[in-house]
Amino acid sequence: MRISGLEVSRRNWLKGAAALGATLAGGSPFAALAQPAAGKTLVIDCHGHYTTEPRELLAFRQAEIAALKDPSQKPSIASLKISDDQLRESVQPQIKFQRERGTDVALFSPRAAGMGHHIGTAETSAEWSRVSNEIIHRICTLQPDNFIGVGQLPQSPGVRPDNCIEELERCVKSYGFVAVNLNPDPTGGFWRDPPLTDRWYYPVYEKLVELDVPAMVHVSASVNPNFQGTGAHYIAADTTAFMQLLTSDLFKNFPTLRMIIPHGGGAVPFHWGRYRGLAQDMNRPPLEELLLKNVFFDTCVYHQAGIELLFKVIPTDNILFASEMLGAVRGVDPFTGHYYDDTKRYVDALQLSPEDRRKVFETNAARVYRLDRTAYYQRKG
Numbered sequence: 001m002r003i004s005g006l007e008v009s010r011r012n013w014l015k016g017a018a019a020l021g022a023t024l025a026g027g028s029p030f031a032a033l034a035q036p037a038a039g040k041t042l043v044i045d046c047h048g049h050y051t052t053e054p055r056e057l058l059a060f061r062q063a064e065i066a067a068l069k070d071p072s073q074k075p076s077i078a079s080l081k082i083s084d085d086q087l088r089e090s091v092q093p094q095i096k097f098q099r100e101r102g103t104d105v106a107l108f109s110p111r112a113a114g115m116g117h118h119i120g121t122a123e124t125s126a127e128w129s130r131v132s133n134e135i136i137h138r139i140c141t142l143q144p145d146n147f148i149g150v151g152q153l154p155q156s157p158g159v160r161p162d163n164c165i166e167e168l169e170r171c172v173k174s175y176g177f178v179a180v181n182l183n184p185d186p187t188g189g190f191w192r193d194p195p196l197t198d199r200w201y202y203p204v205y206e207k208l209v210e211l212d213v214p215a216m217v218h219v220s221a222s223v224n225p226n227f228q229g230t231g232a233h234y235i236a237a238d239t240t241a242f243m244q245l246l247t248s249d250l251f252k253n254f255p256t257l258r259m260i261i262p263h264g265g266g267a268v269p270f271h272w273g274r275y276r277g278l279a280q281d282m283n284r285p286p287l288e289e290l291l292l293k294n295v296f297f298d299t300c301v302y303h304q305a306g307i308e309l310l311f312k313v314i315p316t317d318n319i320l321f322a323s324e325m326l327g328a329v330r331g332v333d334p335f336t337g338h339y340y341d342d343t344k345r346y347v348d349a350l351q352l353s354p355e356d357r358r359k360v361f362e363t364n365a366a367r368v369y370r371l372d373r374t375a376y377y378q379r380k381g
Contacts, residue, residue, distance in 0.1 A: 041358045042380065043344065044365040045098075047216070047262055047298050047322030048106035048147070050136060052093055053114075054086045057135065061114070064128060068120050080131070087139050095146050097325055101344050105376060106325065107369065109150035109181055110136060113229055115220040118188030122156040122163055129154035129167055137175040148369075148376055149177040150216070153204075155186040157193060162203045172211045178369040179260075180208075182215040184241050189224030189233050196241055197248035205254050214258035214296075214368055217241045230328035238266030242295070246279055246287070251294045258294055258368050260320065264301035269313040288315075296368055298322035299347060299360070302329050302340040307347060316356045320365045321347060 060080050067074035094106065110132040117125055129152045140149045151171030153164040171177040182204065184196050194200040196217070208215055222233035238261050251257060261268070268275060276287055284290055296318050301307050310319065322343065329340045338345055347360060371377045 039381075042105070042362045043103040044321060044362055044371070045103045045106040045323050045325065046260065046320045046365045046369065047300055047324050047327075048094065048108045049111050049324065049327050050091075050108060050139065051111050051326045052090045053111070053135075054082050054090055056080065056082050056086075057131075060131070061116075061128065064124065065119060068124065077127070077131070082135070084138070084142055087135070088142055091139055091143060091146070094326055095143070098146060101323075101342055103323070103325075103344060105145065106147055107150050107178060107365070108136060108140065108147040109216075110152045112181065112218050112234075112327075113221040115152050115181070115183065116188075117155045117183050117186035117220055118157055118223055120156075122154065122159045125156045126154040126163070126167070130170075133167065133171055133175065133177075137177075140176075144376060145379075148371070148374055149175055151175070151177045151180040153180050153182060155183050157187045160203075161201055164204055165207050168204070168207055169211070172213055176374065177213070178371060178374060179214050179216060181218040182259075183219055184217055184237055184244075185219050185233075188220065189222035189227045191240075195244040195248075197244050197250045202253075205250075205257050209254055209256055212256070212370055214260060216260040216262055218262055234263055234328070235266045238263050239268055240266075242266065242268045242275070242291075243278075245291055245295060246275060246284065247282065251291070255294075258296065260296045260298060260368065262298050262300055262322065262324070264299065264306065264310050265297040265314070269297070269310050272313045292318050296320055296364070299343045300324040300327075300341075301343065301346070303333075304346050304349060307343070308350065311350055311352075316352075316359055317364065319360050320368065321361045 057080070060075050063073055063075040098104070098106065114132075116128065119125075133149075133151050136149045136151070140147045149171070151167065153161070154167050155161055155164060168180055171180060182196075185191050186193055204215075217238065219233055219237040222229045224233075227233040227236065241259075242261055242265060245251075245259070279285070279287055279290065292315060297310065297314050298320050299307060299310065300322050301310055323341050325341055327341065331340060332338065333340050347357075352360065366372060366377070
């Protein structure tokens with residue numbers, strides 16, 4: 001299927017991913033990944049969403065949803081026309097903040113709340129995911145020094161996630177994306193599907209391992225009135241995903257699978273002692289052995305004390321810089337006079353050692369997302 005105005009060209013996808021796990025012995029299965037050359041530390045924001053979409057894209061989605069009740073309103077994919085100039089203009093707010101805040105590049109995915117996996121059928125989700133991912137690909141092609149793509153999967157409640165494999169492969173092989181967002185609750189806040197550790201998800205994990213790309217665990221909108229989206233559903237989902245992983249042997253079965261839990265890991269760092277104790281009571285291995293070779297946390301935490309706690313509790317090797325810029329919280333903190341989501345300011349205030357600073361801002365993301373394979377990293381040397 002081609003979308004008028006959204007035609008994409010195939011990129012050469014650099015291979016060799018599958019050899020990673022077999023060649024390493026002991027320690028983190030990612031320790032031997034190529035590190036970037038010495039020099040200026042890049043600032044890589046591993047968590048960005050496209051939240052400034054052109055009105056034509058939003059209108060297409062609204063019509064697609066309306067067609068679920070009245071099929072006569074179903075929009076024509078061929079009629080969706082968005083120019084390159086419109087896309088360039090739409091991301092200028094993000095690029096402005098990148099310049100002002102000192103970030104170099106963002107890993108960029110469709111709007112999280114807009115994924116809307118709970119809406120319509122599996123076919124609805126497949127069509128919307130493909131349209132959304134092609135838009136992200138076009139933006140990354142137009143602004144290659146600002147954005148690297150991360151994909152949306154066409155999940156749907158009660159539908160086995162095997163149906164995501166085709167889009168996952170397209171995202172990585174055709175578009176050069178470096179990760180996908182994996183929704184642990186496609187029902188929109190009702191949690192009726194199996195946990196992330198169930199074999200239900202194994203086909204997705206097998207493909208992630210084969211392609212050697214990670215997944216960010218990220219829910220979409222909540223339609224459960226008990227759970228507001230960005231303040232309750234997101235944070236609860238991050239925490240829930242961590243607990244699911246704690247009680248499973250998922251990473252024994254997939255030792256090179258990598259997952260990023262966003263928003264600082266939800267409540268996990270604040271309750272680290274609880275999770276250590278629960279693992280101990282369940283006769284599970286220590287968290288460092290059980291999870292921290294495969295699970296990573298970002299810095300989407302919007303106050304200094306929260307960032308300080310994150311760094312006191314979680315090893316630096318497991319923390320990736322991120323801001324979720326133009327995402328959940330867009331205002332200015334009246335106590336500081338700065339934007340809440342200017343998370344680089346918080347990390348800078350920690351006065352990390354040069355080595356730890358480079359890990360958090362660059363090399364942790366580079367190894368977790370295998371950025372050494374990207375055209376962006378090749379240009380940067």
